[in-house]
Amino acid sequence: MRPRTPSQADPVDLVQARRVAIDAAEAAGALLRARTCEPLRVRAKGDHGDVVTDLDTAAEELILRRLRAVYPGHRIIAEESGVLEGGDGMVWLVDPLDGTNNVAIGMPVYAVGLALCAGSVPVLGVVHDPVTARTWSAARGQGTHGPDGARLRLDGPGRVEHPVLAWTQGHDVGRGDPVALSLRTSLEAGCGRLLQLWAPLVAWVMLARGDIDGIVGYRPEIVDLPAGALLAAEAGAELRGLDGSPYELDIDLPAEERGFVAARPNLLDRLLETTAAATAVNGLRL
Template structure:
């Protein structure tokens, strides 16, 4: 039964993601309204809302008994074994300033474990699919992580949550990593950064307390492509966590990245309450 649900969910999620992406791209080229969503300065555009509606309409039609948590509308449906996480426009701030780096993210969770992730890189028309235990794919072609050349000149991705924007520990760790790598990237579109790691165009991702509707599709994608995903203390990351601190990379990079991050944390250790 579970595999049948996931197989159908994949078809629906890909179709919904493409429809949402098409709606966003149309508005990106024709014009759209934008406003601040909250005190943090995060933005909301009409594309977020139109894309979200396209996705929710399809999910509710096919899976009326599944619960949904969506970026803009929050929770809906009845709690059960199945949960959809929806980010209809990952990269809203990029979208709002005219930077074509944004996408769509859908994740299906079964009993607190991600089993399907679909990411649509809208501007590049690239569909990424990850199925738990069945691999990762870009436009139907399997993805297999590879360690790149020049191990001493790593290019890493950095992802942080809105709530840590002014956290001095995050800033100190970020600067430490920047000083000891070739480049530290911040795309403002996390799912597309995970996609870069899955296709081996960056060497790893460091995530500092950024849990949200766009997280688990990317984590499943890189895991199924062959990455390891560990907590800052080096223990494997599984399931879900409302306050994740993570490193993701090819297995042979794990020790070097753990040492890099832990050295930065020693300058200003994390204080857990």
């Protein structure tokens, strides 16, 4: 990901904003952790197999109350509530429960994510794992920090011959989408394991920690992308567009321009060769 600087010096105190975001994410996580064992009311969301539960809305309401109490003038883009307008150029993105489909089937793989942007440029990302009660955060240019406050660094070559990768795609990508099918097939054939977690924020944390070696995303959702990508980039991962072009994380990008390859630096070129070959062989365009 190419370093970008907001058009103005940090208009908020990022130390305070990080604390506010962590407190909100952890409070939402405690709510989710306490209630995931209760019976869930699961409802369809859209026409592409996504779902929403009462947990999503309850966690989101908690986060929004906390953000509004401290930053009443900030704009908020929330997974369930949509856009809550603000006028001072700062934007929060809130995913109160990334992995709702997992929770709905009793699989404990989910996260809470918040990102703060100056204009359209992410400057702060926070991801909380309610299952383990651990939190990771990153501020632009200040590195990624784990639950114990230690800085995360994506060191070492990783699994060079058989990398472990994660895949994510947007909710509107159909089952028969030719680009998605070609990319997934090629990636799976060339790696040790391809994870499809249904919780992109979990995958981003795994990359930042060095548990996996890369992530490929096709038309990803915007609400959880900035927080996770900032965590990985500040830990040392490199990001490019699916076509190998420089990747500028901008929340105003349309879905078709958000596709990415994120990986350990020494594996990036190899993954880009795979994505290029996957599309070229079928005459597809990214």
